[in-house]
Amino acid sequence: MQFYPAGEVITRRLLDLPLGQMEWVITGADADRLIASGFQHHPKDETRFIHPDSGDVYQLARRQYLDQQTGLVRYHCDHGVSLVNELESRALTILAMASDGDDIVDPLDGQEDLIDGVLRYASPYYDHVPQNLLITALWAATLKQWGFRITHGTFSRMKKMVGSGSVQQLTRDEISDAALRVMTTSRPSEFFRVLYRCGALRLISAEMNELLDQAENGRPQKGKSHEDGNNLPDSLKSLDRAAAETDNVSTLLKQWHAALGNIADVVFTSFGLQALFERRDDAG
Numbered sequence: 001m002q003f004y005p006a007g008e009v010i011t012r013r014l015l016d017l018p019l020g021q022m023e024w025v026i027t028g029a030d031a032d033r034l035i036a037s038g039f040q041h042h043p044k045d046e047t048r049f050i051h052p053d054s055g056d057v058y059q060l061a062r063r064q065y066l067d068q069q070t071g072l073v074r075y076h077c078d079h080g081v082s083l084v085n086e087l088e089s090r091a092l093t094i095l096a097m098a099s100d101g102d103d104i105v106d107p108l109d110g111q112e113d114l115i116d117g118v119l120r121y122a123s124p125y126y127d128h129v130p131q132n133l134l135i136t137a138l139w140a141a142t143l144k145q146w147g148f149r150i151t152h153g154t155f156s157r158m159k160k161m162v163g164s165g166s167v168q169q170l171t172r173d174e175i176s177d178a179a180l181r182v183m184t185t186s187r188p189s190e191f192f193r194v195l196y197r198c199g200a201l202r203l204i205s206a207e208m209n210e211l212l213d214q215a216e217n218g219r220p221q222k223g224k225s226h227e228d229g230n231n232l233p234d235s236l237k238s239l240d241r242a243a244a245e246t247d248n249v250s251t252l253l254k255q256w257h258a259a260l261g262n263i264a265d266v267v268f269t270s271f272g273l274q275a276l277f278e279r280r281d282d283a284g
Helices: 006-015 029-037 083-087 110-116 131-148 152-163 172-182 189-198 205-217 231-243 249-270 274-283
Strands: 002-005 023-027 040-042 047-049 057-060 063-066 072-074 099-102 101-103
Touching: 006 110, 023 083, 029 040, 029 047, 029 057, 047 231, 047 249, 083 099, 083 101, 101 205, 101 249, 131 152, 131 172, 131 189, 152 189, 172 189, 189 205, 189 231, 249 274
Parallel strands: 023 057
Antiparallel strands: 002 023, 040 047, 047 057, 063 072, 099 101
16 A cells, blocks of 8 residues: 545645645555555545544545446546546646655646646546535635636636536535635635636525625625625625634634624525534534
8 A cells, every 4th residue: 555645735735834634645455455454434435534543534546437327427446546546536736736755746737737826627527526616616715815716617617517507416514514614714705706606606595696796796686775784795805804813713603694694694504504603602
């Protein structure tokens, strides 16, 4: 077996950002061998495993392919799947890198895209994986302060996914996990703007989508005025301002909930944040 630090941890290291939890790719192994070595199955993905001591996530190397009968992306894992096969299945080129000793394995020129400040799709099947919508929006928020932009080719694939009904395949947990993670970025509002611009937001939160028309176009929601307590431009500014002022997610959620006014509960429920907000509020 061989182990490689990979994905987000490499991106963060190159950008001099806090590393967070380590992520590893394993080659030359299968699930049975990992379980025999003491690893535990990840509760949300049968190809990922949790180290018994460190708690780090280990991804069994996968080869991605498209099932022609169903149109769904599937993954094949065995001893012969390479590190490059795994990296080529990632959402974005800036996440498709690994470390092999002192060398960076970078088959899709992710380092060049980091220098150029672009978010570019990596997998040829990018638009068949609904989770890539959330991943791209999340990284747009993470790197917005440095002027990163989504490439036209990537954005067109995001819109294609929305048009094909991919948003409906996202689970509530996936949406909630992404929304919670974005609260730790420097510009969380960009997450919602990206989802709005590709058309995904209206399928997740119709109320917030309508109000983003106000933020994007400078006009109030149809049939309402700026005095109705739903001034989204101000609420988005409040969200980004809170993110700049505090690392405490509970504090940030409280401030944003207040700024959203009378649609706060609906928006929080749409993104799976309401129960979390209430639990944290009770604990506080």
